[in-house]
Amino acid sequence: MSGHDHTEPPSDIALRVKALESLLLEKGLVEADTLDAIIDLYEHNIGPKNGARVVARAWSDPQYKARLLENATPVIAELGYSGAQGEDMVVVENTTKVHNLLVCTLCSCYPWPVLGLPPVWYKAAPYRARAVSEPRAVLAEFGVQIGEDVEVRVWDSTAEVRYMVLPERPAGTEDLGEDELSALVTRDAMIGTALVAAT
Amino acid sequence: MNGIHDMGGMHGMGPVNPETGEPIFKAPWERRMFAVLMATFTSGVYNVHEFRRTMERMAPADYLNASYFEKWLHTLEGLLVEKGEIERTELEAAWGAVK
Numbered sequence: 001m002s003g004h005d006h007t008e009p010p011s012d013i014a015l016r017v018k019a020l021e022s023l024l025l026e027k028g029l030v031e032a033d034t035l036d037a038i039i040d041l042y043e044h045n046i047g048p049k050n051g052a053r054v055v056a057r058a059w060s061d062p063q064y065k066a067r068l069l070e071n072a073t074p075v076i077a078e079l080g081y082s083g084a085q086g087e088d089m090v091v092v093e094n095t096t097k098v099h100n101l102l103v104c105t106l107c108s109c110y111p112w113p114v115l116g117l118p119p120v121w122y123k124a125a126p127y128r129a130r131a132v133s134e135p136r137a138v139l140a141e142f143g144v145q146i147g148e149d150v151e152v153r154v155w156d157s158t159a160e161v162r163y164m165v166l167p168e169r170p171a172g173t174e175d176l177g178e179d180e181l182s183a184l185v186t187r188d189a190m191i192g193t194a195l196v197a198a199t
Numbered sequence: 200m201n202g203i204h205d206m207g208g209m210h211g212m213g214p215v216n217p218e219t220g221e222p223i224f225k226a227p228w229e230r231r232m233f234a235v236l237m238a239t240f241t242s243g244v245y246n247v248h249e250f251r252r253t254m255e256r257m258a259p260a261d262y263l264n265a266s267y268f269e270k271w272l273h274t275l276e277g278l279l280v281e282k283g284e285i286e287r288t289e290l291e292a293a294w295g296a297v298k
Contacts, residue, residue: 007291010298014228017272019293021235023285029242035234042233043223084237105207107251108267117233120225121217123267129209141215156207159247193217 047116048187050081051164054091054114055190056182059169068166069093076114086113086162092155093166094192099146100165101139101154101192103131109157111164115187122191132156142193165190170198203259229268236271245278253277 010016024030054076058065068075072089076082089111092100104110105128110118121127130138135152139145146152155163167189173181188194206212224230240250254274257265265273279285 007295009294013269013272014226015297016294017228017232017235019297020272020276020290021231022297023289023293024235024239024279027285027289029244029279029284030235030238034238035231038234038237039230043230047223103207106204107254117223119217119221120267121215124215125206125209125263126212126215128206129212130215132207138215142217159251188217 042112042117046112048114048185048190049182050079050116051111051114051187051190052182052185053079053178054081054164055166055185056178058091058166059173059181060178065166072164081113083113085109086111088161089114089164090155090161091164091166092153094168096150096168098151098153099139099192100163101131101135101152102157102163102165103128103154104157105129105132106156109159109162111162114164115190119187139193142188144193144195165192167194167196170196172198202255203257203262204255232268232271232275236275239275239279239284244282244284249278250274253281 010019021030021035025032054068057079058068064075068091072091073082073087076086076089076091094100102110104122108118108123110122127138132154135154136146139152157163167185169181170184173184176184184196184198186194186196189196224233239245240247254262254270257270257273261273262270276290280287280290
């Protein structure tokens with residue numbers, strides 16, 4: 001090594017992140033309060049509970065559902081969910097004939113305002129590689145069996161459009177209100193890697 | 200562009216292995232990385248396309264080996280230097296200071 005005038009990055013990634021953060025704070029390019037507020041927002045306010053409210057409303061209100069499927073972004077925003085990574089939303093509906101599955105083969109595009117930050121598997125190579133080429137095998141790994149008479153549609157996100165799945169409302173939930181319905185809806189059901197169960 | 204990031208249909212990647220009860224951030228440094236990236240992105244220093252382009256130009260072997268937030272770190276360091284927001288020498292000094 002001739003590089004006595006070069007410093008190599010720390011091998012510990014935590015230290016390398018700390019160095020970058022310290023430098024940006026020192027230069028005034030970021031502020032500590034802003035960083036803390038961002039973390040608090042994504043750890044406590046933005047997550048799949050938001051999407052579950054949208055699904056429960058759509059199941060309970062046919063007019064809301066029709067508008068949601070027609071032009072999702074403003075209709076989702078009516079419930080207070082909008083912003084980064086949700087600027088152009090499309091909602092796709094699961095039915096007895098069609099099962100929808102979301103992926104971002106190129107990276108990690110995901111509808112943050114309604115689902116929060118994506119899980120590791122969504123951003124990792126196996127899911128990105130295989131969701132488009134063998135979706136039924138991938139679904140089976142999640143314990144989801146889709147009948148041969150049901151079409152599986154895979155939606156590959158782009159840098160702009162973000163998708164969300166409107167799952168099928170399970171039988172036996174006819175008497176439930178929106179709060180109870182939303183409690184049934186999981187993150188994976190809105191990605192398409194799970195079905196919603198009545199209990 | 201048929202780069203390493205264009206993973207749709209690749210073979211040999213193995214099972215998905217979804218984890219149950221996964222935390223939003225797996226380590227404190229991931230939390231800090233996310234916040235720093237969001238703060239610099241919101242300030243308009245770079246746009247999402249520049250971010251993607253920089254990540255997609257990572258060396259393929261590095262891309263495959265890096266965890267998601269590691270990719271963000273590599274990308275953000277590269278972008279901020281490229282944009283002149285920070286100097287490479289300042290970054291190296293910061294690395295030296297945390298060791």
